[in-house]
Amino acid sequence: MAEDTRKVIIELDNVKRDFQVGSEVVHALRGVSFKIYEGEFVTIMGTSGSGKSTLLNQLGCLDTPTSGEYYLDGISVRTMQRRQRARLRNRKIGFVFQNYNLLAKTTAVENVELPLMYNSEYTAKMRREAAEKALTAVGLADRMEHKSNQMSGGQMQRVAIARALVNNPVIILADEATGNLDTRTSFEVLVLFQKLHAEGRTIIFVTHNPEIAQYSSRNIVLRDGKIREDVENKNILSAAEALANLPAPQDD
């Protein structure tokens, strides 16, 4: 991959992250290096305690490395202040969380508009248009004015994905995005991620579920704060096919 000409979205160079717990120093990340290119669908796997969450926080600019360098879209994050990182998250990153994290008593379209509220370049009209476009892209064109408590888990997660798309980020960071969903809905969400991947989006999907790796283009396995495995998936399975092969839902 040395002669790779694709655009580098994320570059980690020997990233270490230590935490002070009482008198002990916990090494959550012990020197992690990798590059993620534009258009990749990467799963990051690892058991709990593997440093997975810490890595996600690094990638999401929620935290800064103790040492090493992290470049997001060519910008060094390590020395950034809180405020600058907030801005970077707002412009470059789309988050999808395990428990959706939608605002209560708020309509789908308002939820999706949220990131753009913190971007003064967007007027109310532009915001609304962008949110409607994103909701249409996740197949919720008919659910715009539904409030979060009027939707199913799958719908809520799709609203969350629309929210991650609305600022046109360079990277979508999904944290156990199917963790709270049943098998069928999980596949529906995976279909959506594969569709976004096909459209050229760069996606990082953090999970402890090895099954999901089969539907991504690359799989990074983390253990004890180090990369144990980093392989490209030559044989990407189609989530749509898997969904079709699921037994029909029983009415019981």
Add this chain to the structure above:
Amino acid sequence: MNFINLLKIALKAIANNAFRSFLSMLGIIIGVGAVIIMMAIGQGSKNSIKDQISSMGSNMIMIRPGGNMFGGVRMDPSDMQTLKVEDYEAIVKNKYYVNYVSPEVTTSGQVIYGANNASTTMYGESAEYLDINSRVVAEGEMFSDDDIKKSSKVCVVGQTIVDNLFPNGGDPIGKTIRFKSIPFRIIGVLKAKGYNGMGMDQDDLILAPYSTVMKRLQAQTYFGSINCSALSEEYTDQAITELTGILRETHKIKEGAEDNFSIHSQQEIMETMDSTMNMVTLILVVAAGFSLLVAGIGIMNIMLVSVTERTKEIGLRMSVGASGLDICNQFLLESIMISVTGGAIGVGFGWLVSFAANTLLNFPAEVPLWSVVVSFIVCVIIGVGFGYFPARKAARMDPIEAIRYE
């Protein structure tokens, strides 16, 4: 983030917790309402007292025997007898800034006509009493200087006396009534003036020549007081200086010695009244203000709960790009809106109560405009002051922990 977005977010948050927001507003509503009502009562009573005093004649000057007393000074009884006929005559002779002069001797007692009697006060005066006190004789006439010279047993009565002594109607003029068993012939009836603001019936009086009251009723040689009026309100100070000069001369008071009389103007009384009322109003407003402080603490309490409860929301907002300042502003605006909305309702509530008191209970209450402005400013200060601590707490949250908060 721009202000309109912030406003939308804050409004939404308040609407989502409408009942709770209303409860925390309630403290402010009651507090501001109480302050407004207190200010309205203070202002209203002040104005009504002012009106009454000036209706008595704002250029009135009162001379009383005895010097100004401070603290527990022992007083010589002779000090109460310092105002004599010579003083009155000297004032009448030398006055320049003083317009009208009337000595006054009062005595209370029973007045009888036929089978009817009433308790009242007789005022021994000069004819200029009418000019000083803005009174008019409606029927008959005022006693003359000749009556004073002769100490005639004539009198002018107020309407209440007429009502009490002549309950079956009939012309009181020319009738002879007895006051403390001395017969007085009624020669005039004063035009009714009604009650004054302190609830005193201004028509329950009998006017008689001062000489008659002094010689025939009281057997005394001194006046209770001398009332004057200045040429106009502006000349009050000059008139007081003039009167002081005249009286010091007739009393032969040496330079440097203290006056054995005291002079007060209506204006001065009005000013004293004003500052007393201001003090009372201030005390009332401060007491009501404490409830605002309590309300502010209530808002802080609710905001702290709200911040904890919405930790996840704060984490989400931070993840999608809200800076600490954005979060701080959001919560600050929320608390400001609660307190200002509460304040607005409180002003309305206070105004309504004042208005009702005014129209239904005839209680003098006027909401001064500045109190509304001050209330609003205070509400903003409360919002910022008590919202800052919770807002800062929200702004300092770590997004990583906040987003995973359960």
